[in-house]
Amino acid sequence: KNQVEQSPQSLIILEGKNCTLQCNYTVSPFSNLRWYKQDTGRGPVSLTIMTFSENTKSNGRYTATLDADTKQSSLHITASQLSDSASYICVVSVADSNYQLIWGAGTKLIIKP
Amino acid sequence: GAGVSQSPRYKVAKRGQDVALRCDPISGHVSLFWYQQALGQGPEFLTYFQNEAQLDKSGLPSDRFFAERPEGSVSTLKIQRTQQEDSAVYLCASSPGPISGNTIYFGEGSWLTVV
Numbered sequence: 229k230n231q232v233e234q235s236p237q238s239l240i241i242l243e244g245k246n247c248t249l250q251c252n253y254t255v256s257p258f259s260n261l262r263w264y265k266q267d268t269g270r271g272p273v274s275l276t277i278m279t280f281s282e283n284t285k286s287n288g289r290y291t292a293t294l295d296a297d298t299k300q301s302s303l304h305i306t307a308s309q310l311s312d313s314a315s316y317i318c319v320v321s322v323a324d325s326n327y328q329l330i331w332g333a334g335t336k337l338i339i340k341p
Numbered sequence: 342g343a344g345v346s347q348s349p350r351y352k353v354a355k356r357g358q359d360v361a362l363r364c365d366p367i368s369g370h371v372s373l374f375w376y377q378q379a380l381g382q383g384p385e386f387l388t389y390f391q392n393e394a395q396l397d398k399s400g401l402p403s404d405r406f407f408a409e410r411p412e413g414s415v416s417t418l419k420i421q422r423t424q425q426e427d428s429a430v431y432l433c434a435s436s437p438g439p440i441s442g443n444t445i446y447f448g449e450g451s452w453l454t455v456v
Contacts, residue, residue, distance in 0.1 A: 262445075269452075270449055317383055321440055321441060326391070329440065331385075
């Protein structure tokens, strides 16, 4: 069964600290992996998209890594800011579909001043 | 427009009432999705359009839910005889083509509360 699991479910850190969010997937055949940021009450916003041949991709203070062998991805946030408080969702595309996405439940991140 | 636009942003419906939620995708985008998102959960797939063709409606919870995109641009999600369990955020998303390698852009959602 195609699944995406994220950990931790929630995380609280102090402003300025770094953090890493995890995503494990069992999706086959794999096409690409996306990280989305969703602020409370807003729609998801794309942070990164990675294919199986890409090991890392950065978007400002966000860096995503992908290990296609172990089927794991991480999202690292550097020097966190209050505006980083949001849910971060890992999403995997299925290769033999033009539209099928497998969604994780998300990690709720809270940045405290 | 610059992004995916959804309306209404907020809707309170009495149980049994019909509602219609509108989505204006980014101009020229071929793919259009509807998702349902419960509080604290990830989005759940409802239906997918490629231009005007509804290629997958397997996620629609019941026959009270109906979606259309008659001219391949604007889409409407209709919910008949609303029930309390229909309360959720309904997200619309669009993409230039097949999602492989393409960014998917989401609207801000339509928040539906059934009372």
